[in-house]
Amino acid sequence: MKIELVPASLFSIQELTDLYNQTRVDYLVPMPMNADRLAEYVRDFNVDLSLSCIAREEGGQTLGLSMLGLRRGRAWVTRLGVLPGTRRHGVGAMLMDCMLENAERAGAEEVILEVIQDNAPAYNLFLSKGFEETGSWLVMRRAPRPVLAEPQGEVEALTREQALDVLRAYPSHITWINAYESMSNAPDVEGMRVHLSNGGRGWVVYRSAKFTLRYSLSHLVLHTEEGNPAEVGLQLLLNLHARNPRHDTYAENVHAQDPHLAAFGEVGYFENFSRIEMRRKAGAPLKFPAV
Amino acid sequence: MTKILYIEDYEDNFTFVKRFLVPRGYELFWAKNAESGLEMAFQTKPDLILLDLGLPDADGQTLSTWLRGEPSLQSAPIIALTAWPAEVARHTVDAYGLDGFLCKPFKINELIQLIDKLLEPKRHED
Numbered sequence: 268m269k270i271e272l273v274p275a276s277l278f279s280i281q282e283l284t285d286l287y288n289q290t291r292v293d294y295l296v297p298m299p300m301n302a303d304r305l306a307e308y309v310r311d312f313n314v315d316l317s318l319s320c321i322a323r324e325e326g327g328q329t330l331g332l333s334m335l336g337l338r339r340g341r342a343w344v345t346r347l348g349v350l351p352g353t354r355r356h357g358v359g360a361m362l363m364d365c366m367l368e369n370a371e372r373a374g375a376e377e378v379i380l381e382v383i384q385d386n387a388p389a390y391n392l393f394l395s396k397g398f399e400e401t402g403s404w405l406v407m408r409r410a411p412r413p414v415l416a417e418p419q420g421e422v423e424a425l426t427r428e429q430a431l432d433v434l435r436a437y438p439s440h441i442t443w444i445n446a447y448e449s450m451s452n453a454p455d456v457e458g459m460r461v462h463l464s465n466g467g468r469g470w471v472v473y474r475s476a477k478f479t480l481r482y483s484l485s486h487l488v489l490h491t492e493e494g495n496p497a498e499v500g501l502q503l504l505l506n507l508h509a510r511n512p513r514h515d516t517y518a519e520n521v522h523a524q525d526p527h528l529a530a531f532g533e534v535g536y537f538e539n540f541s542r543i544e545m546r547r548k549a550g551a552p553l554k555f556p557a558v
Numbered sequence: 559m560t561k562i563l564y565i566e567d568y569e570d571n572f573t574f575v576k577r578f579l580v581p582r583g584y585e586l587f588w589a590k591n592a593e594s595g596l597e598m599a600f601q602t603k604p605d606l607i608l609l610d611l612g613l614p615d616a617d618g619q620t621l622s623t624w625l626r627g628e629p630s631l632q633s634a635p636i637i638a639l640t641a642w643p644a645e646v647a648r649h650t651v652d653a654y655g656l657d658g659f660l661c662k663p664f665k666i667n668e669l670i671q672l673i674d675k676l677l678e679p680k681r682h683e684d
Contacts, residue, residue: 284614293641301591301615408650409653482620515620537649537650537653539642
């Protein structure tokens with residue numbers, strides 16, 4: 268079987284969606300998309316379809332895909348997947364090589380990606396391509412329901428612009444999907460700052476979708492400016508959910524050592540799965556031959 | 559006839575389940591995404607809902623909160639069918655107030671037993 272790699276921009280969003288869903292049909296974490304969701308994904312996360320790749324039999328059936336996001340000297344590999352029946356033939360490695368070449372050609376000094384914990388074949392592929400593990404991130408959910416404790420503190424609502432401003436100044440690392448650039452691409456960013464009577468102070472920035480079937484809060488980033496993060500985090504989340512009791516909530520990519528983690532648990536979040544972030548500097552040597 | 563709505567993006571999965579449930583006297587309806595699932599639930603008023611948690615347009619969890627919020631559907635048990643690991647599925651079912659779950663791939667007999675168990679009280683009412 269001779270395989271060729273072609274730009275994803277040659278395909279419609281619907282065709283890319285269909286291929287993506289087919290590659291994920293048996294995936295560890297089920298996340299099918301429709302064309303609208305994929306189009307939003309491309310927009311929000313600066314995916315460049317002309318630098319994203321489709322693997323196909325020469326002139327024939329599509330076998331897999333991988334997408335590349337680009338921002339200020341950094342590239343992000345995402346949606347990498349190969350059809351179940353055609354795995355273990357080097358298609359994933361070919362797609363990865365294509366991503367690395369395209370990232371380098373676009374001037375990226377660093378390539379980033381995330382892999383689901385326990386996805387050993389993908390993790391090993393990335394290791395073989397010179398990626399190094401840089402941290403673990405949790406994906407958590409909270410079902411809509413009233414909060415069980417009275418929220419404390421004085422709440423200051425942040426406009427979209429104010430929310431983006433505080434996020435831009437956030438002092439710690441945030442993964443690609445919650446970064447300032449992603450949030451500034453999204454139309455539904457909000458935020459709030461809470462001032463506690465003991466001087467504690469912090470903010471939460473998030474996205475708030477108000478459409479019927481996506482009535483949700485997502486992409487939460489919490490920061491404690493003053494005081495104890497467990498206490499400030501708890502009041503941020505209590506205030507957030509007291510004001511949005513009917514919203515389903517996804518907290519995606521919260522660092523496994525985030526100082527607010529206990530607060531998430533206290534207000535009813537539970538862990539869905541975790542991701543490992545990996546990075547590769549431009550020109551990094553291969554660690555061992557590709558599998 | 560007892561109505562079951564199956565909200566699932568893969569038609570093959572629906573066809574497989576339907577083959578076993580129709581001979582048992584159930585009437586099956588299929589919705590391939592969350593939006594049509596919500597509409598069909600309102601129209602057909604099913605006695606039980608089989609809900610795939612991984613839908614292309616919205617998460618099954620989010621859809622379940624809308625199904626649970628509709629008074630005419632509140633008595634319909636919802637069974638989550640999911641590829642999530644059992645522990646995550648159990649947390650999800652508890653948090654979202656669903657009635658049961660099966661992890662894919664499941665045995666059809668497990669599904670039939672769970673459906674029969676959840677619909678038993680309704681049979682007594684009828």
